Amino acid sequence: MPRQTKSLDVKTVDALKPRSATYRISDGEGLLLEVRPTGAKVWLCRLTVNGKRRDMGLGGYPETTLKAAREKARAARHQAKDGVDPIKRRDAVAAEAKTRREAATEAEARTFKAVALACIEAQSPGWKNGRTADLWTASLEKHAFPTLGAMPVADVDRAAVLRSVDRVWTSRPATARKVLRRIGTALRYAAAHGWRANDNPADARMLRHAGLSALPGGRKHPSLPWAKAPAFMKALDVMTGLAPLALRLCILTATRSGEVRGARWSELSFDGGTPVWTIPGERMKGKKSADVKPHRVPLAPQALAVLAQAYTTATGAGAKPSDLPRLAPLMDATLIFPSAKRDRPLSDMALSEVMRRMNAGDGAWRDLDGRKAVPHGWRATFRTWVDDTRPGEAEASEKALAHEDRNAVSRAYRRSDLLDLRTPLMAAWADHCEVSKKKTERAAERRVS
Numbered sequence: 001m002p003r004q005t006k007s008l009d010v011k012t013v014d015a016l017k018p019r020s021a022t023y024r025i026s027d028g029e030g031l032l033l034e035v036r037p038t039g040a041k042v043w044l045c046r047l048t049v050n051g052k053r054r055d056m057g058l059g060g061y062p063e064t065t066l067k068a069a070r071e072k073a074r075a076a077r078h079q080a081k082d083g084v085d086p087i088k089r090r091d092a093v094a095a096e097a098k099t100r101r102e103a104a105t106e107a108e109a110r111t112f113k114a115v116a117l118a119c120i121e122a123q124s125p126g127w128k129n130g131r132t133a134d135l136w137t138a139s140l141e142k143h144a145f146p147t148l149g150a151m152p153v154a155d156v157d158r159a160a161v162l163r164s165v166d167r168v169w170t171s172r173p174a175t176a177r178k179v180l181r182r183i184g185t186a187l188r189y190a191a192a193h194g195w196r197a198n199d200n201p202a203d204a205r206m207l208r209h210a211g212l213s214a215l216p217g218g219r220k221h222p223s224l225p226w227a228k229a230p231a232f233m234k235a236l237d238v239m240t241g242l243a244p245l246a247l248r249l250c251i252l253t254a255t256r257s258g259e260v261r262g263a264r265w266s267e268l269s270f271d272g273g274t275p276v277w278t279i280p281g282e283r284m285k286g287k288k289s290a291d292v293k294p295h296r297v298p299l300a301p302q303a304l305a306v307l308a309q310a311y312t313t314a315t316g317a318g319a320k321p322s323d324l325p326r327l328a329p330l331m332d333a334t335l336i337f338p339s340a341k342r343d344r345p346l347s348d349m350a351l352s353e354v355m356r357r358m359n360a361g362d363g364a365w366r367d368l369d370g371r372k373a374v375p376h377g378w379r380a381t382f383r384t385w386v387d388d389t390r391p392g393e394a395e396a397s398e399k400a401l402a403h404e405d406r407n408a409v410s411r412a413y414r415r416s417d418l419l420d421l422r423t424p425l426m427a428a429w430a431d432h433c434e435v436s437k438k439k440t441e442r443a444a445e446r447r448v449s
Contacts (some may be wrong), residue, residue: 006032010066015042024168033061043069047080051088056087056107110195110341112156113149113246116140116186123185136182154196156187222367226385228449229433232365235358241348245310247338250375252303252352252430254382254400257375259283259295261345267306268299270324275299275422284402294401298423310336351375379416382429390428396421 009025016025018039024032030046032055043058058064058072068263076086117137124133147164148156161183164310169176184200191198224232233251236244250260259279268339269276281293299307304321311319312338319327337346352375359365359372366372379401 006287008066013041013061013066027066027070029073030077030401043072043077045086047074047076049080049085050083054085054087055195056090057323065392085375088207109151111149111189111308112151112153112186113140113145115153115190115195116144116182116274119186119189139175139179139181140186143175145181148183153166153190154186156196156244164328165378167418189391220380221377222369222371223384224365224373225368226381227390228365228387229381230435232358233433236354239354239358241338242310242313243354245313246346247308247351247375251378251382251433252300252306253277253297253426254379254397254429255279255297255402256350256379257351259351261337261348264337264338268324268328270328274419275304275324276419277303296417296419297400298419298426300427302434307336313331314338320393362382385429385432386425388426393421393425396425400426 008025013033013345016035018035020037022034022036024034024044026032032041032044032046032084034044036042036304041061043061044055045058045066046055048056056076058069058076061069063071077087120133120136127133135290144164148160152162160178164183165176167181168179187196187200190196191200195283229251233248236248244256245262249255250257250262253260262283263277263279267278269279270276275298277297277299279295279297281295284295301321304324308319308321311317311324311331334346335343338344339346339350354374355365355373355375383397383401386393396418400422
């Protein structure tokens with residue numbers, strides 16, 4: 001290192017040029033400026049710590065000015081004099097700052113919104129309907145995230161949850177209940193990962209004590225009195241398209257909208273004495289992918305007539321019920337009730353829209369309270385018809401509705417789906433609904449079988 005007779009100044013530092021090899025210039029008192037062949041200039045402080053010589057980097061020039069380098073060197077010398085290794089101290093401070101930054105980043109990543117979206121992503125592969133994740137996200141975006149979204153998930157308490165649902169609680173109680181359940185699911189997900197205490201401030205019963213108003217008991221889907229079923233089916237005759245046909249099949253089979261909308265021709269069987277539609281377990285309400293248990297539906301002659309009409313409407317080719325055993329295998333896994341996009345089923349609003357149009361103005365299709373009937377209410381209409389006209393077949397009707405025995409032990413041993421009992425029951429129900437078509441469809445059934 002060249003002999004240095006005086007301290008450096010800014011003009012001298014700026015004038016230093018790189019050489020073929022690294023060299024150092026001293027400012028005095030252990031402060032050095034290292035000039036590298038690349039032209040980079042780096043401040044170093046030469047120290048003796050616990051009897052060992054150490055060179056401590058102080059930063060590059062001009063980012064670290066001459067004045068700042070002298071102050072850093074002076075502080076390092078004081079620490080070394082006191083027996084503290086300034087390099088280890090600096091590294092420890094830097095590590096602590098990095099830990100704080102990472103903690104802050106992690107805390108930001110664990111806001112309620114981030115955790116809720118992660119929860120939805122984690123659960124969505126097990127959901128049967130691909131739109132479920134979108135519905136969860138949309139409801140939380142609208143009702144929960146404005147209040148809870150930016151909060152650390154660990155800080156979400158009952159007061160915050162109450163603020164998020166209070167406005168919608170009385171105006172749209174059904175929506176509010178869903179939002180509250182979804183908030184609760186996200187918080188349980190966070191607790192399972194150790195990101196918050198294992199409590200759940202989205203518990204509606206606890207929120208009652210925090211100021212959430214009580215709601216009247218949940219009202220069931222409005223259903224048409226069973227005595228009006230024949231008149232309704234006759235009025236449905238004038239409706240055209242696949243949606244009215246899908247609604248008709250829902251009514252005749254007492255199945256759910258989603259089960260009918262997703263029906264495929266390959267699910268139909270004509271091998272036995274009774275035509276049967278077998279719904280895959282994964283499309284049944286409440287069934288998990290690991291619990292695939294199909295539901296067999298006996299098809300009455302009137303239901304077969306609907307299927308023949310659906311074939312004609314979807315393909316443009318004429319078909320009679322007696323043609324179905326030949327046509328269904330040819331259609332393979334094609335949807336029976338496709339939407340305009342063909343490869344997708346009708347939307348979940350298609351059947352509801354049919355009933356809304358039929359109930360426009362002073363429509364007569366209402367429940368006993370005057371509420372306009374909805375597609376899902378037909379399952380209650382069917383069950384009430386059984387109770388009022390053939391109460392001895394209540395168990396068969398429960399099987400027809402695909403209701404599971406709530407007693408787990410009983411359910412484990414009672415495995416029959418009572419198809420032989422349900423077949424005449426569903427035929428009688430179809431006869432009641434389509435009384436004017438009974439003879440015609442009976443003849444069609446004989447041709448199919």
